[in-house]
Amino acid sequence: MKEAKPSPSELTLLKALWKQSPLSARELHEEVKSELRWSYSSTRKTLDRMRDKSFVIQSEVHGIQVYKAALEKVETLAQYATDFASRVLELDGPLPIAMFANSKLMNDQDLEELQEMLNAWPEAD
Structure with a gap:
């Protein structure tokens, strides 16, 4: 069960996705911006890294890229x-x-x- 552990900021994004999913990068950014206090581009870059680590799953819904948590x-x-x-x-x-x-x-x-x-x-x- 020992896997890579998400960073604190990655965990913040995962918690938002566990509560509501799927979310677009913009929707997810709106959910966490008061806690993380960073730019939309930082949210996008973090989501890209999380996708590469298999922490999130990216898919397309009605032409919009959306994310859901891959980690339980x-x-x-x-x-x-x-x-x-x-x-x-x-x-x-x-x-x-x-x-x-x-x-x-x-x-x-x-x-x-x-x-x-x-x-x-x-x-x-």
Whole structure:
């Protein structure tokens, strides 16, 4: 399950796509511009890099290029949580699932899946 981890700005774009997808580059830029505070061209360049890394899927709808997340939400968030627990907090085990209970990004099914992944996750390298 160890894959390349999205950068913080890539994660911001992925979170927007997990909430609503597909989105054009312009729509995605509008969703994240207050958080990332960068230009539309930066959003486009980041999407191109994310496409090259297979983090997003680009397709065409009615002549407009649109994007959707290629990375699974729960798996990606589990990777971040495990990395944080191990590298930052120096924990030997996973973070308690209760830490994610009030997440605006995850529903009950996502939390159950995350709990299973965190319980099964081997110790981080």
